[in-house]
Amino acid sequence: MSKKKHGRADGLVYSTSQDYFNDYEEENPNQELLPKEKQKLRVKLDTKQRAGKVVTLVEGFAGPTADLEALSKQLKTKCGTGGTAKDALIIIQGDYKEKITAWLREWGYTQAR
Numbered sequence: 001m002s003k004k005k006h007g008r009a010d011g012l013v014y015s016t017s018q019d020y021f022n023d024y025e026e027e028n029p030n031q032e033l034l035p036k037e038k039q040k041l042r043v044k045l046d047t048k049q050r051a052g053k054v055v056t057l058v059e060g061f062a063g064p065t066a067d068l069e070a071l072s073k074q075l076k077t078k079c080g081t082g083g084t085a086k087d088a089l090i091i092i093q094g095d096y097k098e099k100i101t102a103w104l105r106e107w108g109y110t111q112a113r
Helices: 018-022 065-079 097-106
Strands: 042-046 055-059 083-086 089-093
Touching (some): 042 097, 055 097, 065 097
Antiparallel strands (some): 042 055, 055 089, 083 089
């Protein structure tokens, strides 16, 4: 029988003390969204660890995860392809560097390169 770890790294599975959980809140849950014109987004192509397949990366988004996911959804819809958003990084499947840069500038991200 395999032994799977459940709970947190310190071994605690459940506690009724509210003081205990105050130390473990998410980091920057309400991170401020920078205005579009101040966002320094970088658009580049990547093939590392993807079996030679090309993906377009959009790096440098500063804001809440919900806004990152919304921007990712817009880009995926415009490109008509799949992708993901995580850790302030948007990954779009395929080579859409020029199109994504143009769309970002059109949408007000003036520092997108």
